[in-house]
Amino acid sequence: SETKTGVQQDFDTSAVRELDSAHFIHPFTDHAALAVKGARVMVRGEGIYLWDSDDNKILDGMSGLWCVNVGYGRTSISQAVYRQMETLPFYNSFFNTTNVPAVQLATLLASIAPPQFKHVFFTSSGSEANDTNVRMVRRYWDLMGYKDRHTIIGRYNGYHGSTVAGAALGGMAGMHAQGGMIPGVAHIGQPNYAESGRGMTEAEFGIVAAGWLEEKILDLGPEKVAAFIGEPVQGAGGVIIPPATYWPEIQRICDKYDILLIADEVITGFGRLGTMFGSELMQIKPDLITFAKGVTSGYVPLGGVLVGSRMASVLIEKGGDFNHGFTYSGHPVACAAALENLRIIQDEQLVTAVAVDTGPYLRQKFATLADHPLVSHPDACGFVAGLNLVRKKAEVVHDCEPFDSADGVGMICRGHMFSNGIIMRAVGDRMIIAPPLVMTQAQIDEMVGRIRDALDATLADLRQRGLF
Numbered sequence: 001s002e003t004k005t006g007v008q009q010d011f012d013t014s015a016v017r018e019l020d021s022a023h024f025i026h027p028f029t030d031h032a033a034l035a036v037k038g039a040r041v042m043v044r045g046e047g048i049y050l051w052d053s054d055d056n057k058i059l060d061g062m063s064g065l066w067c068v069n070v071g072y073g074r075t076s077i078s079q080a081v082y083r084q085m086e087t088l089p090f091y092n093s094f095f096n097t098t099n100v101p102a103v104q105l106a107t108l109l110a111s112i113a114p115p116q117f118k119h120v121f122f123t124s125s126g127s128e129a130n131d132t133n134v135r136m137v138r139r140y141w142d143l144m145g146y147k148d149r150h151t152i153i154g155r156y157n158g159y160h161g162s163t164v165a166g167a168a169l170g171g172m173a174g175m176h177a178q179g180g181m182i183p184g185v186a187h188i189g190q191p192n193y194a195e196s197g198r199g200m201t202e203a204e205f206g207i208v209a210a211g212w213l214e215e216k217i218l219d220l221g222p223e224k225v226a227a228f229i230g231e232p233v234q235g236a237g238g239v240i241i242p243p244a245t246y247w248p249e250i251q252r253i254c255d256k257y258d259i260l261l262i263a264d265e266v267i268t269g270f271g272r273l274g275t276m277f278g279s280e281l282m283q284i285k286p287d288l289i290t291f292a293k294g295v296t297s298g299y300v301p302l303g304g305v306l307v308g309s310r311m312a313s314v315l316i317e318k319g320g321d322f323n324h325g326f327t328y329s330g331h332p333v334a335c336a337a338a339l340e341n342l343r344i345i346q347d348e349q350l351v352t353a354v355a356v357d358t359g360p361y362l363r364q365k366f367a368t369l370a371d372h373p374l375v376s377h378p379d380a381c382g383f384v385a386g387l388n389l390v391r392k393k394a395e396v397v398h399d400c401e402p403f404d405s406a407d408g409v410g411m412i413c414r415g416h417m418f419s420n421g422i423i424m425r426a427v428g429d430r431m432i433i434a435p436p437l438v439m440t441q442a443q444i445d446e447m448v449g450r451i452r453d454a455l456d457a458t459l460a461d462l463r464q465r466g467l468f
């Protein structure tokens with residue numbers, strides 16, 4: 001049957017939900033709880049909007065999962081994928097073979113990445129790319145004759161994926177506790193001013209938080225430390241925007257102890273912060289950049305690692321065999337999708353738009369939510385933004401009174417967002433967005449309006465529950 005929104009539906013939603021519950025194991029999901037509620041069935045996307053099988057039109061404030069940078073429904077990407085599938089749907093890049101889209105994409109990435117990057121290793125996901133990083137940095141130090149330099153330092157509340165190495169590099173306690181830790185990984189605190197910066201200016205706190213890296217290096221012994229990994233802006237941890245002083249100080253410390261710097265740009269790559277890569281905004285010069293998501297806008301899976309000249313000259317030019325790789329490394333269809341996606345990002349000047357037009361506009365409009373009784377300290381960086389839901393507001397972020405985490409206020413709010421036709425993610429009681437880079441000023445007005453309506457509904461609900 002045809003729905004109002006023109007989506008052809010040859011299925012019954014409740015039957016799909018039942019089969020979903022019976023057979024489909026979802027990522028990061030409590031299945032007993034899902035079975036009670038039933039999953040939302042997404043059926044179509046166009047621009048910044050999604051439609052579910054109940055015919056609800058929803059503004060996607062999260063770009064899927066931080067990935068649909070060019071928006072949904074781009075026929076030129078599906079056509080590029082179709083053409084490549086008709087010509088050469090697959091061939092591997094083992095055994096001295098290559099394919100044209102993979103070579104073209106590697107060449108294009110080398111031209112748009114910061115100047116130290118001329119080489120790329122392809123994977124199918126961000127997690128695989130971070131696993132690759134672990135092997136590459138250890139291999140690099142082995143080749144350099146420093147076989148003890150194997151420890152990689154990440155950050156608590158960082159997110160680097162869900163493979164075993166990805167989970168270990170990340171700092172999510174819940175993942176470490178479920179088999180996601182490996183030897184040779186250590187963590188330091190995150191540069192979260194709201195959480196740890198009481199009594200300091202943001203600039204002072206940035207230096208202090210970067211100093212935790214130096215303390216950890218000295219604690220472990222510099223001769224044991226291979227690399228530091230971090231997201232320019234932490235995404236899954238709750239859009240934690242570091243003070244401007246943080247990253248340059250991290251760079252200084254890495255340089256001082258000769259430690260490799262890995263920027264995990266799975267979220268921040270391809271324009272999200274208003275620069276092609278977040279490293280440019282943070283003024284750092286990483287040795288490795290992890291990418292995924294925005295490289296294809298999520299249309300098909302693709303990820304990889306940009307390898308900087310310092311490592312490339314050892315690993316690639318002198319290193320001999322590197323015993324690592326995936327069936328889908330340099331998948332021709334994924335690379336064809338990426339080429340068309342990056343053409344769109346460049347031709348439509350989406351990065352410039354986020355830098356000078358829609359990014360500043362989003363920041364300004366999002367800031368207007370500060371007058372809402374539930375909202376404290378909304379902030380934004382390019383096309384990521386977050387606000388805190390608090391019981392009592394205060395001028396200084398550290399003086400706000402939080403809700404009891406057991407009350408699940410963030411989740412309650414997320415429900416009202418959905419009901420008001422907007423997808424916003426909850427990380428504890430922090431509400432975050434990362435909209436498609438194609439969003440216009442008028443659409444930003446619409447999004448912020450829907451967020452305000454949903455906040456009002458949340459407030460009424462919390463009052464009714466006696467929580468506010």
Ligand code: PMP
Pocket residue numbers: 124125126127128130159160161162231235236264265266267292293303
């Ligand atoms: N790194 C970062 C910074 C991420 O945000 C993510 C995914 N949210 C990953 C790595 C893992 O990517 P994937 O889910 O494609 O494996």
